[in-house]
Amino acid sequence: MAGTESFPVLLRDQIRHGFTAAQQCLAIAVYFDANRLPRLAAHCYHRCELFRAHALRMIQYLLDRELEVRVGDLGAVQPDFASPRAALLLLQDVENTYTAKVTELAEAARGANDYLGERFIQWFLKEQVDNVARMNTLLTVLERGSDDLFDVEEFIAREVHTPAHPDRTAPKIAGTARL
DSSP states (O other), rough: OOTOOOOHHHHHHHHHHHHHHHHHHHHHHHHHHHTTHHHHHHHHHHHHHHHHHHHHHHHHHHTTTTTOOOOOOOOOOOOOOOSSHHHHHHHHHHHHHHHHHHHHHHHHHOOOOOOHHHHHHHHHHHHHHHHHHHHHHHHHHHTTTOOOHHHHEEEEEHHHHOOOOOOTTTTOOTTOOOO
């Protein structure tokens, strides 16, 4: 697909996918909140914010390059889960799919000799390495604890931290008026 569609077209599609991923993380966060798993819920609420911020960064990039920006409908979002493990597996799938799409964007930019696009997307690739690793670790902790969610809650409280300072290398977010 990367060979047939231009980087801006794929980036516009990724914006839609990013907002859908954010909404899916929100649905998972609400599920964890309703099941009184506050650390897992907080982790998913945070992921929701990050996916939304990723989409807004992509919007700002298109605006800065004076390319067409379109924000439309979302993809399907699963609101119900058979178990907390199923919700975490879906979250892992969301991260893996997002990573594959970002990789496709990098391939499209490189294939089109769009050096600005390739440089822009590198930050997202770096982010996804960390995000997928974190998700895999959460699932490993869950499996090691024989699906004991309190082990996962304790692990998140002890080991998963949100950065105290914003990443200064991150692309601008649309709507922040940072020039």
